[in-house]
Amino acid sequence: MTSLSDIMQGATLPGDSTTQLQEFKIPDPGHGEVLIKTKASTICGSDIRCIYHEHLGKGPEGYQGVIAGHEPCGQISKIGPGCRQFKEGDRVIVYHISGCGVCNDCRRGYMISCTNETYRRAYGWQRDGGMAPYMIAEEKDLIALPDELSYVDGAQVACGFGTVYEGLEKIGISGNDAVLVTGLGPVGLATAMLSRCLGAKKIIGIDVIQERMDLAIELGLCDHVLNAGPNNVDDVKKLTGGHGVEKAVDCSANDKARATVVQATRRWGKIVLIGEGGSMALNPSPDMIHDQKTIYGSWVTSTWKMEELVERLVRWNIHPADLVTHRFSLNDAGGAYALMASGKCGKVAVCFDEELNA
Numbered sequence: 629m630t631s632l633s634d635i636m637q638g639a640t641l642p643g644d645s646t647t648q649l650q651e652f653k654i655p656d657p658g659h660g661e662v663l664i665k666t667k668a669s670t671i672c673g674s675d676i677r678c679i680y681h682e683h684l685g686k687g688p689e690g691y692q693g694v695i696a697g698h699e700p701c702g703q704i705s706k707i708g709p710g711c712r713q714f715k716e717g718d719r720v721i722v723y724h725i726s727g728c729g730v731c732n733d734c735r736r737g738y739m740i741s742c743t744n745e746t747y748r749r750a751y752g753w754q755r756d757g758g759m760a761p762y763m764i765a766e767e768k769d770l771i772a773l774p775d776e777l778s779y780v781d782g783a784q785v786a787c788g789f790g791t792v793y794e795g796l797e798k799i800g801i802s803g804n805d806a807v808l809v810t811g812l813g814p815v816g817l818a819t820a821m822l823s824r825c826l827g828a829k830k831i832i833g834i835d836v837i838q839e840r841m842d843l844a845i846e847l848g849l850c851d852h853v854l855n856a857g858p859n860n861v862d863d864v865k866k867l868t869g870g871h872g873v874e875k876a877v878d879c880s881a882n883d884k885a886r887a888t889v890v891q892a893t894r895r896w897g898k899i900v901l902i903g904e905g906g907s908m909a910l911n912p913s914p915d916m917i918h919d920q921k922t923i924y925g926s927w928v929t930s931t932w933k934m935e936e937l938v939e940r941l942v943r944w945n946i947h948p949a950d951l952v953t954h955r956f957s958l959n960d961a962g963g964a965y966a967l968m969a970s971g972k973c974g975k976v977a978v979c980f981d982e983e984l985n986a
């Protein structure tokens with residue numbers, strides 16, 4: 629029999645720019661699974677782009693009406709049978725896609741690109757996510773959260789910071805590099821923050837939302853910010869001795885910004901595309917080939933690299949939670965999604981327990 633204490637509220641996204649709170653039974657962990665007491669669940673640009681306004685996503689981005697939230701972090705409250713490493717009380721980040729575990733991509737730790745259509749299910753998209761006080765996760769999807777990091781720090785790692793770390797590793801950032809970041813949403817701000825830790829001394833950011841440009845300067849993440857516009861390539865060249873940046877990262881998904889990252893990168897430079905969706909126009913010979921440039925695409929990260937990242941965050945003594953400008957309770961999840969959709973914010977978090985007033 630279900631008692632009242634077995635019931636929780638969870639937020640779903642009907643796809644009409646609203647949020648719905650519905651009742652769910654608090655689930656019991658099955659074999660190889662854990663029950664997590666959610667402490668923080670942050671909102672991603674992908675949630676807004678693919679789910680909140682309309683259910684646009686297909687395949688891995690198809691939303692199946694589950695409890696939303698693919699950036700969860702919390703504490704294990706119950707262990708299912710057959711778990712091998714984690715125990716009750718452990719603080720954990722959920723790598724946000726559960727893969728089959730045995731395809732080639734899963735074996736590399738990249739469950740994001742699991743090729744098994746039956747078993748690949750992302751939290752908050754095809755299986756219940758973190759916008760509820762409890763959630764079930766598979767033990768193999770967990771990353772231990774170091775004591776030095778808060779649950780909100782961990783939620784930021786679950787998708788955004790993990791993604792950015794991977795992209796920056798692909799292009800290799802060091803103290804030699806000036807870095808251009810287009811799009812100063814939470815992912816772009818994370819790019820600037822991690823580029824700084826990796827040694828970059830000149831970081832240039834571009835956006836169209838004043839609040840985000842101000843935040844990038846106030847937090848010391850960017851050295852220069854520019855309003856998106858037709859002179860961006862010239863402006864970036866002026867800031868880099870006429871040459872352009874060595875490394876550039878698009879976190880906007882805007883086609884003009886993508887052209888800017890390519891054209892404002894100097895000869896032999898490297899570019900990574902992180903912003904998702906939309907299109908891109910390229911003139912291969914002048915934009916790429918004759919200047920010997922390389923473009924990478926980068927999708928999330930691997931479980932082992934996420935483990936490496938949390939270790940580095942402690943070593944660098946930085947806190948991804950510093951990019952969170954607003955915390956909401958689950959009851960006000962609607963306000964949280966609406967604010968993230970407006971863009972007039974840094975990262976937005978739905979928080980529980982001690983994280984709500986931290």
Ligand SMILES: NC(=O)c1ccc[n+]([C@@H]2O[C@H](COP(=O)([O-])OP(=O)(O)OC[C@H]3O[C@@H](n4cnc5c(N)ncnc54)[C@H](O)[C@@H]3O)[C@@H](O)[C@H]2O)c1
Pocket residue numbers: 671672673674677787788791810811812813814815816834835836837840856879880881882884885901902903904905926927928971
């Ligand atoms: N590749 C991956 O694995 C991965 C993972 C997570 C998120 N994403 C994607 O990364 C992107 C960023 O995520 P977010 O949470 O920061 O989203 P967001 O929508 O909050 O940020 C995008 C930013 O780009 C800015 N922008 C729009 N037009 C611009 C232009 N012309 N020039 C410069 N900036 C412009 C917007 O004002 C906004 O601040 C999204 O597309 C998201 O879907 C990709």
Ligand SMILES: [Zn+2]
Pocket residue numbers: 672673674675698699787788
């Ligand atoms: Zn995300």
Ligand SMILES: [Zn+2]
Pocket residue numbers: 727728729730731732733734735739741742743744748
């Ligand atoms: Zn797989």
